[in-house]
Amino acid sequence: xxxxxxxxxxxxxxxxxxxxxxxxxxxxxxxxxxxxxxxxxxxxxxxxxxxxxxxxxxxxxxxxxxxxxxxxxxxxxxxxxxxxxxxxxxxxxxxxxxxxxxxxxxxxxxxxxxxxxxxx
Amino acid sequence: xxxxxxxxxxxxxxxxxxxxxxxxxxxxxxxxxxxxxxxxxxxxxxxxxxxxxxxxxxxxxxxxxxxxxxxxxxxxxxxxxxxxxxxxxxxxxxxxxxxxxxxxxxxxxxxxxxxxxxxxxxxxxxxxxxxxxxxxxxxxxxxxx
Numbered sequence: 510x511x512x513x514x515x516x517x518x519x520x521x522x523x524x525x526x527x528x529x530x531x532x533x534x535x536x537x538x539x540x541x542x543x544x545x546x547x548x549x550x551x552x553x554x555x556x557x558x559x560x561x562x563x564x565x566x567x568x569x570x571x572x573x574x575x576x577x578x579x580x581x582x583x584x585x586x587x588x589x590x591x592x593x594x595x596x597x598x599x600x601x602x603x604x605x606x607x608x609x610x611x612x613x614x615x616x617x618x619x620x621x622x623x624x625x626x627x628x629x
Numbered sequence: 630x631x632x633x634x635x636x637x638x639x640x641x642x643x644x645x646x647x648x649x650x651x652x653x654x655x656x657x658x659x660x661x662x663x664x665x666x667x668x669x670x671x672x673x674x675x676x677x678x679x680x681x682x683x684x685x686x687x688x689x690x691x692x693x694x695x696x697x698x699x700x701x702x703x704x705x706x707x708x709x710x711x712x713x714x715x716x717x718x719x720x721x722x723x724x725x726x727x728x729x730x731x732x733x734x735x736x737x738x739x740x741x742x743x744x745x746x747x748x749x750x751x752x753x754x755x756x757x758x759x760x761x762x763x764x765x766x767x768x769x770x771x772x773x774x
Binding site for chain 1: 647649650653654657667671674675678679682733734735736738740741743744747
């Protein structure tokens with residue numbers, strides 16, 4: 510799906526990255542714990558989160574995440590907004606809760622970055 | 630040892646939560662510029678970032694050193710701070726002494742050191758209570774630099 514299709518599906522608002530909406534996304538990861546994002550999320554994925562601080566953008570940058578989708582109507586803090594602009598990382602926000610975001614995207618063919626963790 | 634492709638160190642200030650990650654973004658740009666493969670850049674930035682978060686979260690001050698030679702990326706995180714009384718315990722997934730502030734950032738769930746270890750090819754840690762902690766992380770580039 511393109512970011513534009515994702516935006517329409519989730520009735521989302523594009524806060525940063527209006528010029529990147531043609532980007533194709535195939536996988537996604539949902540978490541509020543950035544250490545788990547670092548451990549499991551893969552490059553070019555959509556990061557779905559309820560966290561709004563600059564660490565979300567730093568984490569996205571480190572992992573080459575395609576875009577950040579903030580759920581439950583959350584919006585980035587001013588510092589987060591500024592950093593995302595600087596690093597050119599798209600941020601979208603939607604009123605849907607994280608479960609709904611994931612479900613709707615999955616039904617359209619978006620898959621998780623990984624299906625499950627390795628058992629150790 | 631081979632002539633370094635890059636050598637430098639970056640200061641990290643304890644408690645500067647708003648800037649946490651700046652050094653790692655910097656390191657990422659440097660590694661990209663050198664022309665290392667994305668997978669190497671990603672792992673190196675990731676271990677640098679978790680180390681930086683640790684220094685910001687737990688130490689007074691510290692630095693991250695980056696050393697790149699044709700076959701390896703070496704990252705050292707050296708801090709002056711409280712140190713870790715029981716390193717084995719600290720390495721256990723889920724073990725954490727994080728404050729609310731750290732958790733608000735999306736960290737502090739006891740995953741940092743585990744992540745660092747699992748994304749490094751070689752990982753060393755030593756710590757002295759009341760003095761500080763030293764981490765050394767090596768990522769092999771298989772001559773791709």
